[in-house]
Amino acid sequence: xxxxxxxxxxxxxxxxxxxxxxxxxxxxxxxxLFWYVQYPGEGLQLLLKATKADDKGSxxxxxxxxxxxxxxxxxxxxSVQVSDSAVYFCALRVxxxxxxxxxxxxxxxxxxxx
Amino acid sequence: xxxxxxxxxxxxxxIGQSMTLQCTQDMNHNYMYWYRQDPGMGLKxxxxxxxxGITDKGExxxxxxxxxxxxxxxxxRLELAxxxxxxxxxxxxxxxxxxxxxxxxxxxxxxx
Numbered sequence: 499x500x501x502x503x504x505x506x507x508x509x510x511x512x513x514x515x516x517x518x519x520x521x522x523x524x525x526x527x528x529x530x531l532f533w534y535v536q537y538p539g540e541g542l543q544l545l546l547k548a549t550k551a552d553d554k555g556s557x558x559x560x561x562x563x564x565x566x567x568x569x570x571x572x573x574x575x576x577s578v579q580v581s582d583s584a585v586y587f588c589a590l591r592v593x594x595x596x597x598x599x600x601x602x603x604x605x606x607x608x609x610x611x612x
Numbered sequence: 613x614x615x616x617x618x619x620x621x622x623x624x625x626x627i628g629q630s631m632t633l634q635c636t637q638d639m640n641h642n643y644m645y646w647y648r649q650d651p652g653m654g655l656k657x658x659x660x661x662x663x664x665g666i667t668d669k670g671e672x673x674x675x676x677x678x679x680x681x682x683x684x685x686x687x688x689r690l691e692l693a694x695x696x697x698x699x700x701x702x703x704x705x706x707x708x709x710x711x712x713x714x715x716x717x718x719x720x721x722x723x724x
Contacts, residue, residue: 532712541616541702541715542655560646587654599670600713602656 500525504588504603509611511578519573521562521588523583531532531555531564531571532600536585545573545586578610613640618703618716626721627701633688633719635703643706644686645670645713646678655702660688661686693723 503521523529528591530549534542546555551566560575588603619634637644646658657670661680672685675697677689686705691699700720 540715541717542704543715544712547712599657599660604652610678 500590500601502588502601502603504516504586504606506579507585507605507607509606509609510541511608513580513610513612514577515610517575517578517582517608518575519525520544520589520607521571521603523569523588523590523591523592523601523606525569525601527592529592531562532589532591533560533562534587534589536538536587536605538584541589542587543597577606580612583608583610616703616705616714616716618701618719618721620719622716622720623722625690625721627695627723629685629693630691631718632694633690633701633703633721635669635688635716636684637686637703637705637714638684638705639714640683641704641705641707641714641721642683643708643713644687644705646676646686647702647704649702650699653672658688665675665716690695690721695723697721 502523502564532547533545535545548555548556548564556564562571562573585605585607587605589600591600616637629694643661645660647655656672658676659678660675661667667678668710700718703716
């Protein structure tokens with residue numbers, strides 16, 4: 499079946515530290531991969547996505563590369579800010595007819611201290 | 613640019629009561645979803661819809677019902693509320709192709 503595994507949180511970093519949140523997946527077919535972010539008290543919003551192998555998604559200084567050989571889509575940022583404190587969700591969607599359901603990881607909470 | 617709008621934002625229910633969580637989107641999206649989010653448990657899909665008049669069960673549909681009479685609206689009905697339904701509920705929608713899902717702000721429901 500299809501599944502997403504994220505590293506467990508919480509992750510606590512100091513401002514300007516390097517961030518990596520690991521995400522690996524299992525999927526039938528050729529999935530699209532997503533990172534969503536949830537700020538406190540809000541709904542989820544798309545952070546970045548990649549739709550095929552070797553694509554790199556990027557947004558707001560965050561990056562993730564679709565690695566088919568390692569079935570991974572790790573999220574990275576070179577220098578985090580306090581405002582990046584949030585919960586980050588990795589997700590995949592497999593193309594299968596009308597199926598548009600997303601398969602979600604459990605989320606990784608990030609706290610950035612000044 | 614309203615996007616996905618959920619109401620209410622907060623609600624306290626007594627055991628056995630019923631209520632409807634409202635969700636409407638103004639992006640003409642065919643796909644709509646209801647999720648619940650419990651602490652440390654990620655998102656669980658309750659029901660989804662691929663278009664007006666078509667709904668299907670997700671991972672955790674028991675205790676809930678939905679309808680989709682229009683493209684815009686996708687209400688979630690709780691009958692006979694139970695403490696296990698205490699959660700944050702999110703409605704989302706997406707278009708065709710590899711487009712992103714847009715989420716509402718959530719409804720925090722407590723059943724006491």
